[in-house]
Structures are given as C-alpha cells and as structure tokens.
Amino acid sequence: MWASDAALAPAPVDRRVDELARTPATARTPLWQRSGTWLFFGAALAYLAGGLWLSLVGNSLMSDALSRTANGYYPLFSRDPHLAAIGFVWNPLPSFAQMPLLPLARLWQGFANRGIIAMTQSALFMAGAVCQLRGAVLETGAGRRAAWVLTVLFAIHPEIAYYGMNGMSEASFLFFLIFAARCLIRWSRTAAPGSLAGAGLALGGAYLTRYEAVAAGLSATVFVGGLCYLRAEGSGAVRRSAALASAVVVALPLVVSFSVWAITSLLIIGSPFAQFTSTNGNSAQTKLSASGISSVVHQPGGPLGYMFDQSRLLEPFGLVLLAGAVVLSVRRRDTALAAGTAVLGGAYAFSVLALMDGQTFGWLRFSITLVPITYLAAAVLLTPPPAPAAAGDAVRPRLVPAAVARWVDRRPVGYRRLVVLSLVALMLAAALPATASGLLNPRLAREESYFLTGVFAPGRATAGQRGALHRYDQDRGLATWLDAQHLPTGSVLLDAADGFDVVLSSRHPHQFAITTDRDFLLLLGDPKAHHVRYLVTRAAAGGPGDAVTHALPDLGKNPAFPLVHAEVNSGDLPTWHVYAVR
Numbered sequence: 001m002w003a004s005d006a007a008l009a010p011a012p013v014d015r016r017v018d019e020l021a022r023t024p025a026t027a028r029t030p031l032w033q034r035s036g037t038w039l040f041f042g043a044a045l046a047y048l049a050g051g052l053w054l055s056l057v058g059n060s061l062m063s064d065a066l067s068r069t070a071n072g073y074y075p076l077f078s079r080d081p082h083l084a085a086i087g088f089v090w091n092p093l094p095s096f097a098q099m100p101l102l103p104l105a106r107l108w109q110g111f112a113n114r115g116i117i118a119m120t121q122s123a124l125f126m127a128g129a130v131c132q133l134r135g136a137v138l139e140t141g142a143g144r145r146a147a148w149v150l151t152v153l154f155a156i157h158p159e160i161a162y163y164g165m166n167g168m169s170e171a172s173f174l175f176f177l178i179f180a181a182r183c184l185i186r187w188s189r190t191a192a193p194g195s196l197a198g199a200g201l202a203l204g205g206a207y208l209t210r211y212e213a214v215a216a217g218l219s220a221t222v223f224v225g226g227l228c229y230l231r232a233e234g235s236g237a238v239r240r241s242a243a244l245a246s247a248v249v250v251a252l253p254l255v256v257s258f259s260v261w262a263i264t265s266l267l268i269i270g271s272p273f274a275q276f277t278s279t280n281g282n283s284a285q286t287k288l289s290a291s292g293i294s295s296v297v298h299q300p301g302g303p304l305g306y307m308f309d310q311s312r313l314l315e316p317f318g319l320v321l322l323a324g325a326v327v328l329s330v331r332r333r334d335t336a337l338a339a340g341t342a343v344l345g346g347a348y349a350f351s352v353l354a355l356m357d358g359q360t361f362g363w364l365r366f367s368i369t370l371v372p373i374t375y376l377a378a379a380v381l382l383t384p385p386p387a388p389a390a391a392g393d394a395v396r397p398r399l400v401p402a403a404v405a406r407w408v409d410r411r412p413v414g415y416r417r418l419v420v421l422s423l424v425a426l427m428l429a430a431a432l433p434a435t436a437s438g439l440l441n442p443r444l445a446r447e448e449s450y451f452l453t454g455v456f457a458p459g460r461a462t463a464g465q466r467g468a469l470h471r472y473d474q475d476r477g478l479a480t481w482l483d484a485q486h487l488p489t490g491s492v493l494l495d496a497a498d499g500f501d502v503v504l505s506s507r508h509p510h511q512f513a514i515t516t517d518r519d520f521l522l523l524l525g526d527p528k529a530h531h532v533r534y535l536v537t538r539a540a541a542g543g544p545g546d547a548v549t550h551a552l553p554d555l556g557k558n559p560a561f562p563l564v565h566a567e568v569n570s571g572d573l574p575t576w577h578v579y580a581v582r
Contacts, residue, residue: 036131043155044127047164054165058455059147059469065118065167066472070500071095073102073112074516077509079490080355085516088265093208094169095139096120105504113476113504118167124314126164128169129178130155133372136182137379139189140336145423146382153428154375158435159314159368162448169209170365176206176341178215178372183222184250184339188227196224196249204253208261211275212347212366217254219346224250225337243273280497285361292414303355304360306444309368313438318374319428325377332385340376342370364438364445374431378424384417467572472501474569478536479505481565487511491533493524495547498538502576515547524551527581528560535561535579555579 031037054060072095074085086092105112123286134151142150146507154160163170172510180202187195203220206213229243271277311318329337351366360366408574439448440457454461454469479502481494489510496503497513503509513523513532523530537548537555548555555561560582567576 003024009024036134038126039134039151042127043130043164044123046155047123047126047161048119050161051123051165051167052116052460054455055114055116055119059457060451061115061472062166062168062171062451063471065115065122066113066504068094068169068502069112069115070496070504071169072098073105073504073509074514075099075104077106078503078516079510079513080517080519082518084268085540087516088269088271089210089280090275091164091169091206091210091261094121094172097125097172102465109505109507113472113501115167119165122167122169122171123164124171125175126160127370129160129171129175132175132178132182133375136178136185136340136372136376139182139185140376140379140383142382143384144381146379149421149425150375150378152381153425157371157431158439159364160254160371162439162452163365163368168365170368173206173212173347174209174368174372174437176202176209176213177369178346180206180216180220181343181372184224184343185336187224188335188339191231195251196246199224199343200250200253204257207254209258210347211351213254214258215350216343216346217251219349219498220342221247221251223338223342226542227338252484257296304352304550306362307355307367310364310444311370313364313430313441314367314370314435315374315431315435317430318370318377321374321377321381321424321427325380329380330484334380334383336383337376337380338397338437341373344373344376344564348373361447363447365447375428378428381424382421464572467570469571471569471571471573472505473571474567474573474576475499475501478503478567478578479507481567481578482511482534483507485533487533488531490523491531492536493527493532493534493548494536498546499536502536520547524548532581535581537577537579538574 028487068090071085071087071090071092074087075081075083076099078085086095098121101117101120102112102534104117111117130151133154137147137150138144160174161173177505180199181197183195183202185193187199199220203217205212206216225243225247228246229239232239232242265274266272302309315321325337329335346367347368351360354360355362439445440453441454442449450465451468453465458466482502483506486506490513492512494502494512494514496512496516499514503512503514506512513520517523523532528533535548535552535555537546552558552561556563556577556579562580562582563577564580565578567578569575
C-alpha cells in the first residue's frame with residue numbers, strides 16, 4: 001500500500017532531465033542548426049532513397065500504398081473530380097497528405113503509378129515518428145546519449161525502415177501514436193494541461209489514419225482518468241470531476257474525428273462505417289479469405305501463439321526489457337512506461353482481439369507498435385533514479401529484494417552506466433538481423449515476404465512471389481492500349497477497386513468512368529445509351545468486388561459485348577478483359 005496520498009502526486013522531475021526534455025522546444029538555436037532537424041531530414045531522405053530503390057530497381061510495390069495514392073488522385077484528376085471521391089472505406093489522411101504532390105504525376109506518371117509520392121508521404125511521416133521517439137525517450141529522462149542510441153536503432157529497425165519506404169499508412173499511424181505517447185509521458189510527469197491537449201490532438205489525427213486509433217484513444221482516456229482520479233485531492237466528487245475533465249480533454253479530438261468522418265460517410269454514401277459494410281471493406285475481404293487466414297493462424301497455440309511468434313520476430317528480447325521496465329517503474333512510482341503503453345499498447349490490443357475474432361488478416365505490420373513499446377521500456381531502464389528521498393517522504397513499496405533495490409537505486413555513473421547502456425543496446429540490436437530475416441518468413445510475415453522475397457532471395461521465391469514483382473505491368477500495358485484508342489470522356493467503365501493502377505498509369509484519366517463518379521451506376525445500368533465504348537474487368541464471369549461483372553454477369557456470352565482485347569499479366573493477377581459496347 002502507498003504510504004500517503006503524496007505518493008500519488010506526479011513524480012519529481014530531476015532538473016537535468018526536465019532541461020533535456022524541454023531543450024528542443026525552447027532552444028534559441030536556428031532551426032537548421034538543431035539536431036532534430038538534421039535527424040528528420042536525414043531519416044526522410046534515407047527512407048525515400050530506399051523506397052525509390054525498391055520501386056525503380058526492385059520493382060516491388062505494395063497494393064495498399066498505390067490504392068491510397070489513387071484515392072487522392074480521383075478528387076483531382078478523375079472524370080468527376082470532387083472531394084468525396086477520396087472514398088470512405090479507408091481513413092483519408094494518408095491520401096490527403098499526398099494530394100499536394102499529385103500534380104507531379106501530370107509531368108511523369110511514375111510519380112503516381114510507381115508509388116513515389118506514396119513513398120514520400122511515408123518517408124516524411126516515419127522520419128517524424130523517429131523524431132518523436134527521441135523526444136519520448138528524453139521525456140523519460142534517459143539522457144541524450146541513450147536517446148541517440150535508441151533513436152538510431154529504432155530508425156534502422158527493418159520493420160520500421162520498410163514501412164518508412166513503402167508508402168503504407170503505418171508510418172503516419174506510428175507518428176501520431178508516438179506523438180500522443182510522448183505528450184502523455186510529459187503530462188504524467190508534469191501535469192501540464194497543454195501536453196494532455198497535445199495527446200488528444202495526436203489521437204484525433206491517428207483516427208484519420210487508421211481505425212485502430214479508437215482502441216488507443218480508449219485506453220489512453222482510461223489511463224488519464226484513472227491517474228487523475230488517484231492524484232486529485234479532495235472529496236470523491238471532486239476527484240471524479242477532475243478525472244472526467246482530464247478524460248474529456250484527451251478524448252474530445254478523437255470523438256470529433258470519429259463523428260465527423262462517420263456522419264460525412266453516412267450523408268454521402270448512406271453508411272457511417274463503409275469499412276464494415278462495403279464489398280471492398282475489411283470485413284468483406286476477411287470473409288472471403290477466412291479459410292486461408294484460419295489455415296495459417298489457427299495452428300498449435302492459436303491466434304495468441306501466432307502473435308507471440310510475430311512479437312519474437314520483431315523484438316526477440318522485448319519481453320525481457322518490458323518486464324524489467326515494469327518492475328523499475330513500479331518501484332520508482334514512475335508513470336512514463338504506463339503512459340506510453342496506454343497509447344501504443346491499446347492499438348496492439350485491438351489487433352490481438354480482432355485477429356482472435358477473425359476480423360483481420362494477422363499481418364505482421366499490425367504488431368508494429370510493439371517496436372516503440374520496447375524502446376520506451378529500454379528508455380525506462382536507462383533512466384537514472386531520482387535524487388535520494390528526503391526524511392519524511394513516503395516509503396516505497398517493497399516489490400523487489402532489498403539487495404536488488406539498493407542496486408537499482410544507485411545513481412549509475414561512469415563505466416556502470418555505460419555497461420547498462422551497452423547491454424540494452426545489444427538486446428535491441430539483436431532484433432535487426434532477426435527481423436530482417438523474418439521479413440522473408442512466409443508464415444509470420446506473409447505480406448512482407450510476398451513482396452520482398454523475389455527482391456532479396458529470388459532463388460527461394462515461389463511463382464507467386466516472383467509474379468508479385470510484375471503485378472502492375474499489365475495495368476500499365478492496358479492503360480497504354482486504351483490511351484492509343486483516343487477515347488472521349490467517360491468511354492471506359494472500370495471498377496476502381498481493382499483498376500486503380502490503370503487509372504494512375506493513363507495519360508487520359510477522363511476517359512474512365514469509375515466507381516467514385518457520381519453517375520457510375522447510371523452508366524453501368526445502360527452503357528449503350530450513355531455512349532460507353534468499353535467495359536473492363538479482370539474476369540469473364542462475375543467476381544467478388546467487381547462492379548462491372550456484378551451488373552453484367554453475361555459478359556463473354558452476350559454478343560452485344562464482344563471481347564476485343566485481353567491484357568495478359570506476367571505477374572500474379574488475372575488477365576484484364578476489355579469488352580466493346582455494340
């Protein structure tokens with residue numbers, strides 16, 4: 001038991017620690033001379049260079065990255081440009097972030113269909129996440145030397161580096177989550193209301209990136225309300241009011257983001273949560289792939305065992321570091337680890353529960369938040385203890401043997417601190433080769449290995465993995481063939497859920513009538529009356545998610561729609577079929 005309510009007050013912050021944490025924000029050094037600025041641009045350029053190599057040399061592109069580029073492309077350059085064309089199945093921020101650069105695609109299509117703009121977005125966000133992690137480590141009080149060591153190891157972690165290069169939404173999601181964790185760590189140590197508001201704004205931004213932010217926001221709100229209730233003074237009613245007020249501050253931006261996006265979706269497409277109701281949403285896709293997911297995940301150990309194996313792939317010593325940090329945090333009554341884990345751990349818990357319920361594919365990237373959690377645990381282990389307690393201070397709880405407690409409470413200096421830093425760094429560094437090889441593991445890193453094995457281990461690549469390197473060749477070939485027909489506006493009916501790269505690769509995007517156009521269903525109902533010339537689909541018979549074959553299931557048999565062109569794919573996807581409208 002705690003000795004008194006004073007023990008629940010914010011932990012005293014060492015003056016050196018406080019100065020280190022505040023320096024980046026308050027220093028008068030010009031921006032271009034600050035270490036954080038060089039860190040940001042250095043990381044961004046490194047990630048962008050790696051992404052360019054993967055795309056232009058390795059020919060490796062992830063489908064979700066290009067589809068989010070396409071969502072930002074339609075509101076600008078489609079036949080029916082309007083903001084709602086960005087779509088409501090996926091969260092909009094990764095696509096919005098790309099829109100200022102998308103006009104470059106009119107100069108060279110490679111900026112869009114080669115994923116270069118998507119990679120620019122992910123490189124900038126992941127560089128921001130690296131800077132935020134350094135700030136979070138400084139907030140714990142680990143010191144500058146430890147902060148640089150942890151930051152560099154985090155930046156070059158293979159999972160972090162890969163998602164900084166490939167244009168996916170993990171980079172922006174991590175940026176907002178680590179930003180929120182950093183703000184909560186500062187709030188838990190200083191009770192600064194501005195930091196609490198900053199955490200709330202970051203969580204609101206995270207929801208515009210990924211739906212898992214709801215779980216992160218919920219756990220962060222519970223943490224803030226609970227900690228504020230324990231620390232507040234006065235009667236129970238006063239403490240409850242203080243806890244509620246703090247919880248509202250951190251939760252309100254997320255509630256606003258959630259509500260505005262849901263209401264907008266409801267007003268425009270008739271469903272507040274298209275992610276769960278659309279034929280192209282996550283729920284529909286996981287149902288179609290249920291048997292494949294089950295065959296991989298439901299092995300001895302079940303989904304929990306599967307995710308535990310993934311966690312060991314990402315951080316082999318993660319549990320050791322986390323356990324040590326928990327013991328140290330409880331002994332010192334330090335809330336830094338709890339504050340950071342409340343945000344990042346909430347997102348991970350959502351992934352675990354969703355996989356157990358069969359609502360996700362169990363991709364390795366859904367466990368990516370384990371990496372910053374491990375680094376925050378390492379930072380706690382490297383934080384020197386506070387100054388010795390004065391006489392009359394609350395007695396600490398006896399949670400570890402006295403001999404261990406005395407060793408923990410010694411202020412590390414000289415070689416001893418260097419030894420601790422070296423041991424922690426070695427445990428973190430062990431993840432680099434383990435994860436690098438693990439990204440080619442087809443059981444635990446199913447998505448990453450599919451797109452990377454053909455690049456880094458072509459000798460052991462399957463036919464599908466080799467084909468993944470050429471999956472967009474047919475899209476570009478089909479776009480070239482259609483461009484050569486010199487078609488008028490709205491002549492080609494195409495489901496953009498499958499054909500997004502065809503649109504991105506075309507020099508004349510106005511020739512397409514796609515699913516985001518407001519009159520798409522009208523044209524699909526009577527193509528001939530609306531002067532449509534071609535119907536494009538991957539299959540001769542109706543297939544899931546293909547609006548064209550769903551509306552016209554007799555394609556290939558009806559003489560009114562003869563097959564005029566087939567774009568064969570040398571990659572891993574079915575052939576494109578082009579039917580004329582007679």
